[in-house]
Amino acid sequence: MFRIFRRRAQADRGFRDAQRAGQALLQMHAELPTPGSVAATARDTTEAAVVPDFLPPDFRVPSRQDVAGFMMRWDQPLIIDGEVRECPECGAYRNWVVFCMRDDSVWLRCRAAHETRELVLDAAWYNRHSGPADRWHPTLEDGLRHLGH
Ligand SMILES: [Zn+2]
Numbered sequence: 001m002f003r004i005f006r007r008r009a010q011a012d013r014g015f016r017d018a019q020r021a022g023q024a025l026l027q028m029h030a031e032l033p034t035p036g037s038v039a040a041t042a043r044d045t046t047e048a049a050v051v052p053d054f055l056p057p058d059f060r061v062p063s064r065q066d067v068a069g070f071m072m073r074w075d076q077p078l079i080i081d082g083e084v085r086e087c088p089e090c091g092a093y094r095n096w097v098v099f100c101m102r103d104d105s106v107w108l109r110c111r112a113a114h115e116t117r118e119l120v121l122d123a124a125w126y127n128r129h130s131g132p133a134d135r136w137h138p139t140l141e142d143g144l145r146h147l148g149h
Pocket residue numbers: 087088089090091092110111112113114
């Protein structure tokens with residue numbers, strides 16, 4: 001978990017560096033070269049040359065701060081502390097959608113759209129059991145449709 005956060009921090013730093021380099025390039029084009037600015041311009045160009053392997057913002061996966069939460073399908077019965085979880089409203093015990101929200105809370109949603117907060121599970125559990133997020137959905141409904149719910 002800590003490793004993931006550090007990697008995000010590095011990505012954020014990389015993004016800020018890319019932004020700074022982009023601004024420097026814009027400035028380069030906006031300003032007429034004057035003898036005093038030559039040194040600064042040369043240094044900024046070097047910084048920009050380091051950036052190319054960094055993806056432009058449109059291609060980046062949204063970070064945890066950009067999304068309301070993550071979701072995954074969980075078709076098998078979900079066993080927590082030796083007990084099969086059941087929907088308190090309809091008794092369903094499989095075909096869940098599991099949500100991990102931005103506040104690290106974990107929620108279960110059954111086929112009948114009953115949503116229950118699962119207090120025993122947390123973001124660390126979710127991260128251990130989910131693959132990397134490979135898709136971004138503009139709405140909850142879109143995400144549910146994608147997961148077949
Ligand atoms: Zn239910």
